[in-house]
Amino acid sequence: MTATLTEAATSRFMRISEGDIDAQIHYNDAGEGAETVVMLHGSGPGASGWANFHRNVDAFVAAGYRVVLMDCLGWSKSDPVVCTGSRSDLNARTLKGLLDGLKLDKVHIVGNSMGGHSAVAFALANPARVGKLVLMGGGTGGPSQFVPMPTEGIKLLQGLYREPTIENLKKMMNVFVFDASSLTEELFQARLDNMLARRDHLDNFVKSLAANPKQFPDQGPRLGEIPVPALVIWGRDDRFVPLDTGLRLVWGMQNAEMHIFNRCGHWAQWEHADKFNRMVLDFLAH
Numbered sequence: 001m002t003a004t005l006t007e008a009a010t011s012r013f014m015r016i017s018e019g020d021i022d023a024q025i026h027y028n029d030a031g032e033g034a035e036t037v038v039m040l041h042g043s044g045p046g047a048s049g050w051a052n053f054h055r056n057v058d059a060f061v062a063a064g065y066r067v068v069l070m071d072c073l074g075w076s077k078s079d080p081v082v083c084t085g086s087r088s089d090l091n092a093r094t095l096k097g098l099l100d101g102l103k104l105d106k107v108h109i110v111g112n113s114m115g116g117h118s119a120v121a122f123a124l125a126n127p128a129r130v131g132k133l134v135l136m137g138g139g140t141g142g143p144s145q146f147v148p149m150p151t152e153g154i155k156l157l158q159g160l161y162r163e164p165t166i167e168n169l170k171k172m173m174n175v176f177v178f179d180a181s182s183l184t185e186e187l188f189q190a191r192l193d194n195m196l197a198r199r200d201h202l203d204n205f206v207k208s209l210a211a212n213p214k215q216f217p218d219q220g221p222r223l224g225e226i227p228v229p230a231l232v233i234w235g236r237d238d239r240f241v242p243l244d245t246g247l248r249l250v251w252g253m254q255n256a257e258m259h260i261f262n263r264c265g266h267w268a269q270w271e272h273a274d275k276f277n278r279m280v281l282d283f284l285a286h
């Protein structure tokens, strides 16, 4: 039986020099498999690889994968940044620097929300380095055709960056998931602690938005360049990035399929962790 992994035991740092990036990156590294799965977190205040994927790491390591959770610049224990261009491209360049440092030629990528946007940017810039893609609630196939943008969830997220209070955090997280009764005081507190530990990250996100409100440009016109197998996973009740933007990804990519969970918000990997883990592991293996 595999022992439960901890954030502290898997925590690592690396200095990265990649183009205009010269920064220290934090990541978690677990397992020793021949194939590696990189997991990329979303853009909420206090997000991190571990916060987003703590219900998934064990299952992937137990299935024989090495799992790397990269904390993007501007989140968690990675260096601060003000991003005035495409944050998807910035994250993709950072990931390239990390993979070069780890001497990993090819990886599978699981991206949550902003992580999905960044995974698509990485696949477009480094096509030979991606095995399979799993995109959950993200990928930037363009704006929703049905839901006013920015969505209710994104407005709450930006409000929380501007005023990082427990009240605003609860408002955002209640919209995050389908079943808000699954959110515990312990989870709120952990997220609040993460957020307030790095006020510089919060301030920098607000400055980045002021400099460039379109941090995640539409990659829709280039989706057809992506040939690798892609599994698109969405929550029917996603109030951050609406379901129809997921359909556009399946429409655009050469080799994509989609699974929609009902009774599921923006965090499928957490709300439906067991089924998510089984489905993604099956997709990676076949």
Ligand SMILES: O=C(O)CCC(=O)/C=C/C=C(\O)C(=O)O
Pocket (backbone or CB within 6 Å): 041, 042, 043, 044, 045, 046, 047, 048, 052, 112, 113, 114, 115, 138, 154, 157, 216, 240, 241
């Ligand atoms: O603005 C977008 O399109 C992306 C929004 C996003 O990444 C939100 C993610 C939130 C989390 O996953 C989180 O805070 O844990």
